[in-house]
Amino acid sequence: MEVVTPLTALVTLMMSMLSGSLGAMLGIGGGVFLVPFLILVVGLPFHQAAAVSLAAVIASSTAVSAATAGRQLINIRLGMVLEVATAAGGLAGGLTALMLTPHTLQIIFAVVALLVAAAVVRGPETPPLPHDADTGLLGGRFTDVRTGHTVTYAVRRLHVGLIASFLAGNLSTLLGIGGGVVKVPVLVTWCGIPMRVAAATSAFMIGVTATSGAVIYYGHGQMIPALAASAVLGTQLGSAIGLRAAARARARGLRMLLAGVLVVVAGLMVLRAVR
């Protein structure tokens, strides 16, 4: 699979556009869709699929954050605190791989994804804060582009966010994903973070998470340059589309889309586990 045909490049570009636009709307890189696509449709071995997928995750993170920076949506402080846990999770990924077979890991992931999807549908437990409320060191305020209202939030249960970030880092190495699909639902459901802030903050961090894995794969010659280029370009196009759609969508609509994505991801994991 070293020779990339124009058809393979085109199909990869179009699939990346799709995963990139979903990723931009929800703050996930889209790796959860790209990895199974590259394995099942393009026929890549896992490591090469993960390498291309991680390149696309970085492209998504950079393009989305370039567009959202300056709109008070990216919580850099929260992102950096969570990223420390994610990086630690990444380092511990090797240990997890020793304890669990990929098969077991995928089944556990599927079950957890379904449970989290149910929690996302039920909605966040935190009522909105009054405008003059104390946001704490990690909270903040932003103006919702769709409604024009100022939303004030504070971070609750930081430990839950840290645990989710650790797991996200752990899975990133093992599954070739950025981990946003783990972080965003947890931040929204249990940590009091508004959907748009969770998406923008996750988008900001997944590029950093994915870079550790991507350089390792690159250094080991697993990155197919032309295919990675197709995935990156498709993701950049998709990000522009997804960002426009997200600005028009209701926060609740985005949450429902996220729940739908989790159910599909659970299905894909089961498919990979039984295959």
Added chain:
Amino acid sequence: MIRDLEHRLGRLLTFGTRVTTGLLALGLAMTFAFPASPPTHALLTVGLLVLLVTPVARVVVSVLGFVRARDWWFALYTGAVLALLLISFVAAFG
């Protein structure tokens, strides 16, 4: 201070995205026109390296922003993220 940092990061990431897009689009077109030619290889390699280095630059700019604001705890957290990133570069290319 965090607003300034956000704007600086925005400019950096826009620049990174444009350079990556330009190099990779040209490189991909060249792949089909002149497969396995040295310029094709160079465009794709440099494009991918810019892609990989942009997140590192983002963390470096964040560390400097927190240091400038004398926000030591966040400079420490961000510095730890940077250190772990650099370890993976050393592991990959060292």
